[in-house]
Amino acid sequence: MPESAWRKVPRSQVREFAAAARGEVPGLAEAILRQIRREYPALPLNLDESGEPLALVGVRAALEQFIAGMADGPDRPFELPYVFHEFGRGQVLSGRSLDSLQAMYRLGVRLAWRRLAEIGDELGIPAPAMYELAGSGFEYLDGLVAETTRGYAEAAARQASERLRLQRRLLDLLLTERVATDRPGLLAERAARIGWPLPRRVAVAVLLRPAREAVAPAVGHDVLVDMEHEQPRLVVPDPDAAGRPELLRRATAGWSGALGPAVPPAHAARSLRWATVAVQLIESGLLPGGQVVRCTDHAEALLLLPAAELLGDLDRRRLAPLAHCGTAHARHLAQTLLSWLETRGDATETAARLGVHPQTVRYRLRQIRELWGDVVSDPDLRFELELVLRARRLRGELAPPDT
DSSP: OOOOTGGGSOHHHHHHHHHHHHHHHHHHHHHHHHHHHHHOTTOOOOBOTTSOBHHHHHHHHHHHHHHHHHTTOTTSOOOOOTHHHHHHHHHHHTTOOSHHHHHHHHHHHHHHHHHHHHHHHHTTOOHHHHHHHHHHHHHHHHHHHHHHHHHHHHHHHHHHHHHHHHHHHHHHHHTSTTHHHHOHHHHHHHHHHTTOOOOSOEEEEEEEOSSTTOOOOOOOTTSEEEOSSSSOEEEEESTTSTTHHHHHHHHTTTOEEEEOOOBOGGGHHHHHHHHHHHHHHHHTTSSOOSSEEEGGGGHHHHHHGGGHHHHHHHHHHHTGGGGGSOHHHHHHHHHHHHHHHHTTSOHHHHHHHHTSOHHHHHHHHHHHHHHHGGGGGOHHHHHHHHHHHHHHHHTTTTSOOOO
């Protein structure tokens, strides 16, 4: 390693240089702050307990620490003023990034070095020693930036943790039946605490993790996300707004789940309830997986399939006549009956739907009337027949038989 040029400077000359530089600190700190404020007029001047600008305190402390360190040699570790840690914290609290602050630091170092170089020239400090000192100055700048970044990161982490806690409380309120409706003022208050404008309507999504370690979908910042639940949940504001469905589709690519119907925020628990039912049907293979389905696109399935016990009893009673037919023949008759009921008794359209000859449909309808008698003429019983047959179709039990 080459010998330090700075250490070759006589100690008496170094002490003289340090004394001269130290005497410049008050005026130099004020000059640096004035120039920074000229180039960055939006810089807030927060005051310390004595009423002095913290920025001036920080610039002065940085100069003093650097001068104290250089008196012992450029390779000595510099102490970093804690106020720079606070500067990073302040950027988070004021909602600003570190970019402008780092630019101010660089400006301050350039101005400080200009004056230190003048002092070195006045005292005859050799150029190689001053170059070495300049390198130490920029290393010191890196240390100040690192200290500020630590303060920024710590404050950002605390802020994120606090926002997560407040968001959790808002979600608990939103997704609790009746609590939100009984206390609308509390709902607005909790939303305001995290800066979440209460939308006119929301929809709640329930997701199935594609993997245990899956990260949260990259939804917009206005979508409330709960990844702590076994089945993650999203509260989507204004789900039908222009562009929102497509953005949600892209953000949840690779996930399975369901988006409940849009409701006022106070009724978000109702949207959650339907989304939960839809996810249960996805897990049972009765609704498509590999995507986030919208409950409103599967209203029939959501109304009929969860009522399995109730419809099961009705199915046994209303479709009892089919028990006396062979499996394939019973399926054909059930398909024909359902299509006939849906077309309101139009045999020609029923034949077109089934892809068979109208005469085939008429033959089957004669059999149906023989099996059910006058039941097919009663509006209430026809409605019940259609319900149970639709439920069978949703369960995949009316698929064409193998041939």
